[in-house]
Amino acid sequence: MSKIKSYFAHLSTASKVVTILIPALMLVFEIEGLLVFEFDMLAFMMAVILLADILTDYFCFGGIYSKDGKVQNFYKISPKGKDVYMNVFLVHGIKRILLYFGFPLISTSLVFLLGKQEISLALNGMTMAGYLLGTIGTAFGGYAYSLIGSLISRKWDMVMVSFAIAVWGTSFMMIFNLIKMWSPIHVKVIILGVLIVISVAGTLFAMWYNRKKLEDSYYDEKSFKRNQSGV
Amino acid sequence: MVTENAITINNLTKSFKGFKLEIPHLEIPKGFATALIGENGAGKTTLLNILAGVRLDYKGQISCMGENFANGADNAKVKEKIGYTGPGNYYLPHWTVNQVEELTGLLFDDFNKDRFRQICMELAIFPDGNFAGKKKVKELSDGTKMKLMLAGMLARDTDLLIMDEPASPLDPVMREKLCDTIRGYIDSGAGEKSVFFSTHNVSDMEYVTDYAIIMEHGQVVEAGFVEDLKEKYILVKGDKEMEQAARPYLYSVSSNSYGFEGICLAENMNALAGMNLSTERPSLFQISVAVMKANSRIMMNKR
Numbered sequence: 001m002s003k004i005k006s007y008f009a010h011l012s013t014a015s016k017v018v019t020i021l022i023p024a025l026m027l028v029f030e031i032e033g034l035l036v037f038e039f040d041m042l043a044f045m046m047a048v049i050l051l052a053d054i055l056t057d058y059f060c061f062g063g064i065y066s067k068d069g070k071v072q073n074f075y076k077i078s079p080k081g082k083d084v085y086m087n088v089f090l091v092h093g094i095k096r097i098l099l100y101f102g103f104p105l106i107s108t109s110l111v112f113l114l115g116k117q118e119i120s121l122a123l124n125g126m127t128m129a130g131y132l133l134g135t136i137g138t139a140f141g142g143y144a145y146s147l148i149g150s151l152i153s154r155k156w157d158m159v160m161v162s163f164a165i166a167v168w169g170t171s172f173m174m175i176f177n178l179i180k181m182w183s184p185i186h187v188k189v190i191i192l193g194v195l196i197v198i199s200v201a202g203t204l205f206a207m208w209y210n211r212k213k214l215e216d217s218y219y220d221e222k223s224f225k226r227n228q229s230g231v
Numbered sequence: 232m233v234t235e236n237a238i239t240i241n242n243l244t245k246s247f248k249g250f251k252l253e254i255p256h257l258e259i260p261k262g263f264a265t266a267l268i269g270e271n272g273a274g275k276t277t278l279l280n281i282l283a284g285v286r287l288d289y290k291g292q293i294s295c296m297g298e299n300f301a302n303g304a305d306n307a308k309v310k311e312k313i314g315y316t317g318p319g320n321y322y323l324p325h326w327t328v329n330q331v332e333e334l335t336g337l338l339f340d341d342f343n344k345d346r347f348r349q350i351c352m353e354l355a356i357f358p359d360g361n362f363a364g365k366k367k368v369k370e371l372s373d374g375t376k377m378k379l380m381l382a383g384m385l386a387r388d389t390d391l392l393i394m395d396e397p398a399s400p401l402d403p404v405m406r407e408k409l410c411d412t413i414r415g416y417i418d419s420g421a422g423e424k425s426v427f428f429s430t431h432n433v434s435d436m437e438y439v440t441d442y443a444i445i446m447e448h449g450q451v452v453e454a455g456f457v458e459d460l461k462e463k464y465i466l467v468k469g470d471k472e473m474e475q476a477a478r479p480y481l482y483s484v485s486s487n488s489y490g491f492e493g494i495c496l497a498e499n500m501n502a503l504a505g506m507n508l509s510t511e512r513p514s515l516f517q518i519s520v521a522v523m524k525a526n527s528r529i530m531m532n533k534r
Binding site: 005006009010012013058059060061062063064070071072073074075076077078079080081084157218219220 | 247248283284285286287288307308310311313315317319320321322323324325326327330333334337338339365
């Protein structure tokens with residue numbers, strides 16, 4: 001609970017609202033799309049979520065990895081600063097997983113619950129297996145882009161950089177959706193495999209990089225730490 | 232004077248790209264305000280960062296508030312007793328004051344929220360006198376960001392304050408307030424609370440400085456209680472014709488067409504006997520400049 005409290009303390013009020021409101025709103029639109037327009041808008045919804053996610057990430061952690069940033073000092077002077085710092089990013093990572101995998105899961109479940117799977121299959125012109133592979137691919141695609149995009153954008157305390165990365169993210173999601181739609185099933189499997197590798201490697205890299213940024217800020221010379229530990 | 236030490240340093244070294252911090256022995260007395268004075272690049276920030284636990288790339292032994300740590304070890308045990316403000320703002324620019332308050336509370340168990348708000352008002356962080364928690368850090372001036380860091384630090388129950396250039400971004404009125412705050416902090420501790428700060432604003436901070444350490448090129452070149460330093464050094468003034476004879480015994484000399492003045496070691500005053508000179512008690516600023524000039528690599532214009 002304290003980890004979640006620490007995480008929420010890092011979110012501005014607007015970020016808290018966007019973090020909760022946007023996925024909820026997108027779900028409403030998804031249901032409306034299915035019921036009123038008979039159209040599965042998952043890819044559009046994921047693009048909007050990605051846009052909101054990267055922009056809110058800026059307003060929470062923008063500039064935290066910048067070269068001349070001193071924010072790590074704020075954590076380093078506290079006896080429990082390192083734990084708080086690492087926990088915040090742990091919770092953020094879990095939130096990202098829930099967002100990018102939970103939303104497609106709920107959305108797809110709704111498609112089936114509302115009996116609208118034929119709409120999605122007709123629109124995408126694919127088999128059930130292809131549809132499900134595509135949906136999982138959308139989840140991994142959004143997750144991987146969010147992971148890498150936010151890692152890059154945090155290097156600058158510039159909203160325009162985050163905005164550009166977020167906009168590219170929406171374009172990426174749309175292009176990715178088209179590729180996914182028109183690809184034969186074996187290509188879908190390959191794309192999904194690549195995305196899974198990127199997502200897992202990206203997650204491990206993000207965890208390593210986050211710790212490294214904090215640890216490195218204690219030293220001018222990377223060799224010093226090794227020398228100290230006798231390596 | 233026999234005093235306990237808040238900090239004792241032995242054989243401290245840290246090297247990086249042509250710079251070497253090298254302090255064989257240094258004591259910072261407990262219950263006093265100690266100023267760390269020196270040119271840019273003298274090693275002040277490096278020393279303060281090591282003591283605050285912000286840097287760990289050092290070798291040597293440090294005893295701080297009764298806890299010992301050495302050779303790059305973290306000072307985790309004393310962090311709860313130390314308050315620190317850095318030379319630059321360490322809050323993210325889009326954090327609000329409310330977030331700063333909440334985050335400081337999360338990081339430090341001894342943080343007092345009501346006291347934080349009270350100090351924010353005392354330091355006039357908000358121009359209209361109302362606590363504006365929604366104000367973002369990036370909307371504050373450099374001086375106000377420093378005040379916010381000071382408020383966060385002072386709202387805790389600490390025994391040692393380490394401040395890197397706290398006066399630099401502050402206006403003169405606020406510098407005086409800072410001096411009063413430091414004095415009040417020390418007085419509230421009945422000899423147990425200490426303050427260690429670096430400053431280029433020696434004149435402004437002189438009245439609160441009990442002990443001074445002067446650093447040049449990574450080394451301590453002078454250290455002592457201000458009152459002792461004022462006994463050790465003497466300000467000498469004389470007519471122009473005396474300048475050449477007096478110059479070899481003076482730490483630094485500034486002259487014009489009528490006369491000169493310089494800082495002389497009290498022990499060398501005998502050598503100036505017989506010259507028509509007047510003497511005065513120097514300020515800490517004058518002592519600091521003289522000692523720094525004597526050790527500086529800056530090419531000074533002869534005046």
